[in-house]
Amino acid sequence: MMRASRVAAVVVRQFYLLRGSPVRLLPMVAWVAIDIVLWGFITRYLNTVTGPGFNFVPALLGAVLLWDFLSRVMQGVTTAFFEDVWSRNFLNLFATPLTISEYLSGLVITGVTTSLFGLAAMLILATTAFGLSFLAYGVALVPFVLVLFLSGIALGILGAAIVLRFGPASEWLIWPIPAVLSPFVGVFYPLSILPGWMQAIAHLLAPSYVFEGMRSIVAGKGAPMTELAFGAGLAVAYVVLACLVFARVYRYAIRTGLIARYSAESVS
């Protein structure tokens, strides 16, 4: 049974680290703000050189914002996990009554909370400086954010499982995951542009349905709620799958003693 105090312990530890640590707080808003500024001016420029009738702000700047949001959720979860890697805290943590579900819940709460700061910064900047209005997406914004939240959480947990299995050096495999996925999910273009094999992969990726839905709304066709519901189902499945993968890797690490010898990266 999950105990709230143990989940709170994981969250409180991250709160202590964030409090009074500008090097941890700044990246939460700095990189996403830079992205919004850069793409804000690109969309403004595109609106001036293309014919009237199509507004790039909700199509491109909105896409950047939503994609950055997913990335921030993922990085929020993985960074919370990396704090335990960096401080060699596994033995202290896993030799306690803390269960894996409590630990992952703490990481997810931390990741979601920190990503909300980034989301707020992006929204303020995109709305005030570049006139992006999320009201244009209507009620579809709810499934958009839900699918991206869940997808970011799943990617974050999967990233943590990879680092737990392959050691601290594999951290560098985790950071580029959003960049690797972005061509497939059609952040900036419709999936119909992609070759068949990429489209097949895209249809297995929950965020694809968000960006297709967003373009559908911008084109005045309304939100494809059935497709979005399917995307949400996929995202839930990802989270369950990612938790199972993490639990399996954890059991492997216990069975082989990897956790006790984590700095060695392998037990062979």
Next chain:
Amino acid sequence: MDGVSFEVRPGEIVGLVGPNGAGKTTIINMILGVLEPTAGYVRIAGIDLARSRSQALAHTNFAAAHVPLPGNLTVEQNLRVFGLIYGVTGLSARIETLLADYDLQRHRQTKCGVLSSGEQTRVSLAKAMLNRPRLLLLDEPTASIDPASARDIRARIVAFAAGDQGGVLWTSHNMYEVAEVCHRVLFLAHGKILLEGEPDSLIRTHGAATLEDLFVSVAHETLAPDGGPK
């Protein structure tokens, strides 16, 4: 590990000694649930670790010289985080007591990473006492502590065993320390328990002058090229 079987009774301090690589830390890792034995079982306060991991580990705690607490949290923050994990009731009061007991009050707002190794050991011991464990595991707890502080630490652990009736499994290379505080000693080599008994009894039975002499003779015998575990 091969055929290792022992128990630590309430209020008993058991010394786990042996040459480097004998398997002392491996045993402690198995009891802490971070290394799974290929056979056999671990029970803490009667609870099977493999079946009820969380419940079993709630009754134990540990301090190890080679496992410092996160250096980027202060002493008080670390105690609070681990107090929450162990579900300590009256946590703030418990932290105050432990800060006083382990002479850490002036370091409460200091990050653990900037403390001396001896101070870090005291913080680890304070953490280990948070939940008044039924089984306390100590892996060379006085390895980096000056003699006066080490004596003080030993007195506190003896008092813990006597007062809270917690069992203590204590690894150390300091045989004088083991002889002073341990009710029973397990000599370990090559993953097997070679000798077991009360320190004085072991010394008498094997005709050694001190526990250290006995340790050296057993270690030489087992580590010699033709010497294997007997």
